[in-house]
Amino acid sequence: MYVYDEIDRTLVAERVAEFRDQVQRRLSGELTEDEFKPLRLMNGVYLQLHAYMFRVAIPYGTLSAPQLRKLAYVAQRYDRGYGHFTTRQNIQFNWIKLADLPDALADLAEVGLHAMQTSGNCTRNVTADQWGGVAPGEVEDPRLWAEILRQHTTLHPEFSFLPRKFKIAITASEHDRAAIKIHDIGLKLRRNEQGEAGFEVLVGGGLGRSPFIAKTIKPFVAGRDLLSYVEAILRVYNQYGRRDNIYKARIKILVHELGIEKFAAEVENEWQQLAGGPLTLDDEVIADIRSRFIYPNYAPLPDAKELLAQASAAEPAFATWLANSVAPHKKPGYAIVTLSLKPVGAPPGDATAEQMTAIADLAERYSFGEIRVAHEQNLVLPHVAQRDLPELWHALEAIGVATPNVNLITDIIACPGLDYCSLANARSIPIAQQLTRRFSSAAAQALGRLHLNISGCINACGHHHVGHIGILGVEKNGEEYYQITIGGRADEQAQLGELLGPAVPFDQVTDVIEDLVEAYRELRAGPQELFVDTVQRLGVEPFKERVYATRQ
The missing domain is CATH 3.30.413.10 (Sulfite Reductase Hemoprotein, domain 1)
Incomplete structure (x- = not known):
């Protein structure tokens, strides 16, 4: 964790006072909405379909437990009890009232959080690998x-x-x-x-x-x-x-x-x-x-391989989670744990105030008080002792963030879409909910790494262009349609996906994705070949034939 100095704290406090004055002038009518717009944007405030949206900066995705607790407090006190983690390692609140925004900013400033440069034509929040360090x-x-x-x-x-x-x-x-x-x-x-x-x-x-x-x-x-x-x-x-x-x-x-x-x-x-x-x-x-970066004082720990093997044998569900959500750490005896914010049937990337508070508590108990935000819209506990993994898993299961789907087809990246955004042409969240229900079976999860991204408009906040499967909402004669791309990726071999064919209506999207998955099962060179590698090897045409042959 980086320790902020007096300059940072003074800057944040002055910004809160400045914005409080600007909000008061807007509420009094001294400023029109057009005059207020550039001022609110410099403080992370957007005007969306139903309310103002407030975006809080999380520099390079690193949070302390007190900061996450404060975000939970803001969600509970000023919003509707939840927040949405974004692909830019920030968090958004979708229902905050304008009159409450200065108080919310002041509360966040107490723990060094702010909303500067989370919007506007400026250099935005600098992001980094969520496993950094x-x-x-x-x-x-x-x-x-x-x-x-x-x-x-x-x-x-x-x-x-x-x-x-x-x-x-x-x-x-x-x-x-x-x-x-x-x-x-x-x-x-x-x-x-x-x-x-x-x-x-x-x-x-x-x-x-x-x-x-x-x-x-x-x-x-x-x-x-x-x-x-x-x-x-x-x-x-x-x-x-x-x-x-x-x-x-x-x-x-x-x-x-x-x-x-x-x-x-x-x-x-x-x-x-x-x-x-x-x-x-x-x-x-x-x-x-x-x-100024304070790192944990790691105690020397032996590898807990035998303990974890015993726990896995006793509880197969733990074994599945261990294989999916836990990664090696640079320090022996420790592990990196990813917390899935993609439970079946829920909006991707959302966390309730209760979940955030509980995760903050667990971070203090198991991860030296530190949490990371991943651009995939999940959270990470970066410093967990291997011996604590069984106990931690039970605690994560109890609050609904232990779904073992990290990097799998139901670990969907999605923007808020037409449910919230005034720029969107189509809904993203209902599509994601349908897909997580359709592909929640163990057989579907066994497909291996398969990134599915959804955007509700061409602005691509859901990064659909670089999804192994990308879904883009478009509007046709007042109805929601969706274009499908395949073969994209956002890693060191980054490339844009290729368009599969004509857009399909809302009620066909889930079936189309299932057709793609079935085509992949038949076309892959073996169980170890990933979806994106099969597309790279064969191109789009075999998948296109499978999808559209059944719709003619």
Whole structure:
């Protein structure tokens, strides 16, 4: 956990007071909604279909137990008793009243939480691998560098009014859990031949109306040059990015239109003016930030393999959960535990106030008081002793967050869709609920890793473009239809899915997905070949034939 200093606390408190005044002027009629809009957006407040939506920042997805308890309190006190965790490692509250927002912000400020830069045309919450600092084999904890970027970009005067929103993600492992290739800037930690930590820098990723996979513009930037190089990218974007067309304003369009070589050259020219200057990070600055990350005092523990084998034999359900939701830790005797927020028949990514409070308690008991938010809309306990896993599982089962479906077909990423969002064309949540019910059997779960993503509109908040199976809601003559793509992925081999064929109506979506699954069973080279690999090997046509042959 990073320990925030007095500067952070003062900034957050001042922002609360400023927003309280702005809300009062809106409520009194002194400000119109149009005048209030840019002010509320800078504080994470959207106006959606039924109410204001409030988005709270969770920098690089790390929460303390007191912070999660405070989020639970806000859900209970000001909302309808739940929150929605997003693909940007944030949390959203969908029913908060405008008059209550300053009090909610003030309550969050008590534990160092805020909503700055969770919306608007600025650098958004910097995200990172949810296993950062505990993943075996990582270069180092990527959250150190995410924190450096957070400090530099927060309320940065030059980058608070960009042509469009701007998103940065960091990973430090070979397997990319942060989806860096679908971000405006993706940073992959690596070491050069001299052992120096630095970054491969990718630019121009993003989904939405015009999806692109990010491309590498510099294979290695030393850690000391991270700020100056990121600043050079943002300056080029600020100078050349479109401001006359919202659909062409993202950096991905600029990179596409200039070409990656030309864009990289522009950045290099800009960077040469900054390199070696005040933005260079000296060792003392990096060491100071590193010293503010407090890591658990891990007790030396033996491997609990025999204990876990006995528990698995006694309770098969525990064995299933252990195999699915528990991952190796860099420290012997410890484990990383993913908590599924995707129970059968429920909205993906939601957690009730009671669940959040209970998870905070369990984090203090079993995970040194720390929780992580994954971009897949699940939670993680990153520091669990292996010997505590059976006891923890029982506790997680009791509060409904031990569904053993992590990375399986019912671990669905989905946006709120037309149930909440004023931009959506179709519902996402009911589709997800139907699919989790259809594929809740043990046989369906045995399909292996299969990522299913749903977006209610072309803005792609559900990342449907990079789902192994992607579902996009569209509107046709006032009715909800859904386009299906297959073969996408968001990891280190990121690629966009291919369109299967014509959109299908709401009541056929679940059957279409079942047809795809049955086609996969028949077409795969063997039980170990994943769905996405079968699509890669055979292409879309065999799946298309199976789906549409039954609908002619």
